[in-house]
Amino acid sequence: MRRIALLALALGVGVPHMAAAQSSLYGVVGLGFPGRPIGVRARGMGGSLGAVDPGSAVNPAPVAQLTRLAATVTSLTSLRDYRIDTVAVDGLQDTRFPFASLAGGITGTPLSFEASYANYLSRTWDITSSDTVVLRGQPVGVEDRIRSDGAVADLRGALGWYVSSKLQIGGAFHLITGSTRERIQRQYSDRAYTPLLHDSDIGYTGFGWSVGLASSPVSGLRLGVSFRSDGALKAARDSVLIGRVDLPMTVSGGFAASPLAGILLASTVTWQSWSDAQEGLTSIGGDATTFDTWDVSAGLEIGGGVGPPVPIRLGFRYAQLPFSPGDDQVREIDLTAGTGFNFAQGRAAFTFAVERVSRDGGGASERAWQLAFGLSLLP
Numbered sequence: 001m002r003r004i005a006l007l008a009l010a011l012g013v014g015v016p017h018m019a020a021a022q023s024s025l026y027g028v029v030g031l032g033f034p035g036r037p038i039g040v041r042a043r044g045m046g047g048s049l050g051a052v053d054p055g056s057a058v059n060p061a062p063v064a065q066l067t068r069l070a071a072t073v074t075s076l077t078s079l080r081d082y083r084i085d086t087v088a089v090d091g092l093q094d095t096r097f098p099f100a101s102l103a104g105g106i107t108g109t110p111l112s113f114e115a116s117y118a119n120y121l122s123r124t125w126d127i128t129s130s131d132t133v134v135l136r137g138q139p140v141g142v143e144d145r146i147r148s149d150g151a152v153a154d155l156r157g158a159l160g161w162y163v164s165s166k167l168q169i170g171g172a173f174h175l176i177t178g179s180t181r182e183r184i185q186r187q188y189s190d191r192a193y194t195p196l197l198h199d200s201d202i203g204y205t206g207f208g209w210s211v212g213l214a215s216s217p218v219s220g221l222r223l224g225v226s227f228r229s230d231g232a233l234k235a236a237r238d239s240v241l242i243g244r245v246d247l248p249m250t251v252s253g254g255f256a257a258s259p260l261a262g263i264l265l266a267s268t269v270t271w272q273s274w275s276d277a278q279e280g281l282t283s284i285g286g287d288a289t290t291f292d293t294w295d296v297s298a299g300l301e302i303g304g305g306v307g308p309p310v311p312i313r314l315g316f317r318y319a320q321l322p323f324s325p326g327d328d329q330v331r332e333i334d335l336t337a338g339t340g341f342n343f344a345q346g347r348a349a350f351t352f353a354v355e356r357v358s359r360d361g362g363g364a365s366e367r368a369w370q371l372a373f374g375l376s377l378l379p
Contacts, residue, residue, distance in 0.1 A: 023122035030323025035119030040374030044338015044353035045299025046315020051224035051254030060170030064160030069104035141189035150180030174208035245280030274322030330361035
């Protein structure tokens with residue numbers, strides 16, 4: 001199995017320990033752990049609303065529906081454990097803010113705007129491992145610690161055009177930016193050897209664009225499709241360019257249908273060409289295998305306006321991850337549920353989702369509970 005240097009510590013050196021505040025185990029490989037630009041309502045339905053949801057940043061066309069000024073912020077808390085061969089680690093957790101937006105209509109025009117922030121890649125981990133090495137013919141105990149703290153964000157500016165009640169068109173510009181602080185540290189059990197310490201700052205910059213359309217050909221049915229291209233991500237260590245990595249093209253499509261009052265069915269399918277990153281990843285020292293990915297989700301919402309006073313949301317998601325330390329692609333299965341309600345006379349809304357996540361592949365497995373909270377203000 002091919003391994004990048006960081007994951008080699010977790011898979012092959014002594015007994016690793018990963019600190020409590022960090023992203024997924026699989027964020028250690030490749031460029032990091034990919035984020036999802038969706039709101040909490042969509043999360044509660046497995047992500048199935050993504051292609052037609054104005055509260056997510058998948059398709060810019062539904063932005064045309066946001067005629068009222070609104071601000072939204074979300075938080076996501078993950079509680080995880082993982083297994084690698086005979087090693088088991090429990091009690092990992094982190095809290096982050098994966099999505100936020102400000103949107104509204106442009107007075108006197110059929111246009112609406114949205115400025116949003118979404119997590120693009122999580123690059124936070126903290127691995128400590130111990131081993132014994134031979135120095136000057138004598139065994140010496142060592143403790144290695146490798147840390148990375150940071151992320152890459154997707155800052156999107158989108159415009160939606162409300163052509164008619166049956167058709168909306170949208171376009172967006174994406175600034176992909178972020179940084180990580182990385183530290184490699186080695187301590188020796190024999191104090192005759194000086195500890196090793198290396199710090200570096202890595203900055204990331206890239207640009208992308210997306211277009212999409214949304215259509216309601218008949219009553220109770222909404223369709224959406226979008227295309228996105230993210231160009232190349234530039235990586236600079238301590239302000240010195242070290243390489244460029246091609247980011248994926250993304251194609252998404254889906255629907256939301258209401259066959260009966262108070263019932264909403266939805267599904268979204270997304271494909272990304274992450275294998276384009278292979279050559280550039282190798283040039284900056286990465287040793288992960290990259291794969292194109294599919295993300296398929298389906299969900300159900302019952303109630304809200306008709307039926308139960310607060311909606312009940314359920315969802316299922318199957319996804320592939322783009323980076324693996326070996327030749328087998330990592331797979332993820334999510335089971336989700338959620339709800340939400342309005343308050344302050346309709347000027348605010350609270351949404352909640354819980355996700356049970358199972359990830360397997362690359363010689364490891366990970367299980368997680370994820371709790372998502374969203375708050376929207378409509379002044």
